[in-house]
Amino acid sequence: DTAVSQTPKYLVTQMGNDKSIKCEQNLGHDTMYWYKQDSKKFLKIMFSYNNKELIINETVPNRFSPKSPDKAHLNLHINSLELGDSAVYFCASSQETGVGYTFGSGTRLTVV
Amino acid sequence: RKEVEQDPGPFNVPEGATVAFNCTYSNSASQSFFWYRQDCRKEPKLLMSVYSSGNEDGRFTAQLNRASQYISLLIRDSKLSDSATYLCVEDTGRRALTFGSGTRLQVQP
Numbered sequence: 008d009t010a011v012s013q014t015p016k017y018l019v020t021q022m023g024n025d026k027s028i029k030c031e032q033n034l035g036h037d038t039m040y041w042y043k044q045d046s047k048k049f050l051k052i053m054f055s056y057n058n059k060e061l062i063i064n065e066t067v068p069n070r071f072s073p074k075s076p077d078k079a080h081l082n083l084h085i086n087s088l089e090l091g092d093s094a095v096y097f098c099a100s101s102q103e104t105g106v107g108y109t110f111g112s113g114t115r116l117t118v119v
Numbered sequence: 120r121k122e123v124e125q126d127p128g129p130f131n132v133p134e135g136a137t138v139a140f141n142c143t144y145s146n147s148a149s150q151s152f153f154w155y156r157q158d159c160r161k162e163p164k165l166l167m168s169v170y171s172s173g174n175e176d177g178r179f180t181a182q183l184n185r186a187s188q189y190i191s192l193l194i195r196d197s198k199l200s201d202s203a204t205y206l207c208v209e210d211t212g213r214r215a216l217t218f219g220s221g222t223r224l225q226v227q228p
């Protein structure tokens with residue numbers, strides 16, 4: 008059983024479209040995260056939820072909207088996609104905020 | 120200034136060599152540090168935590184130097200399978216880990 012699973016693994020879409028990425032963890036962790044890894048491989052925090060409550064919202068365009076229906080799920084919806092949104096998006100979870108994470112396998116988003 | 124700085128490499132070393140990476144951090148209040156490993160087109164995976172007293176796990180040794188604000192990772196007897204990007208990670212207490220951009224290691228036969 009995959010501990011942190013993300014879907015889809017690959018996403019190719021046109022500028023201006025709206026898309027969603029889903030994440031689920033079966034580890035019983037309380038905290039989930041979205042990170043963005045750009046072409047320079049730099050992993051940057053976007054959002055963090057603790058038990059369905061938003062606790063981190065970094066400087067991210069409001070076209071990005073996270074949703075956590077329960078503590079095992081954290082989805083990311085992106086409106087009006089732009090070329091600069093192309094990146095790998097990683098979901099992660101941890102038992103407590105800030106301790107070692109378990110990452111999902113990533114969603115490679117390409118906006119054309 | 121970046122919070123966590125690493126030499127991007129690549130470090131090209133022969134099999135069996137010993138290689139060390141350093142990473143500097145800017146927040147003197149940070150309590151916890153980690154090394155993660157990321158293979159090409161894969162997710163980062165926790166390699167080891169870093170403690171003030173040092174931490175050894177087989178061929179890997181991690182050290183924390185609070186006075187100079189750097190952490191290090193030493194890999195002894197390098198294997199081909201050690202080829203990857205090594206990410207230095209800091210817990211600044213702001214509720215999410217801060218990742219460095221990684222040091223790429225290539226172990227050659």
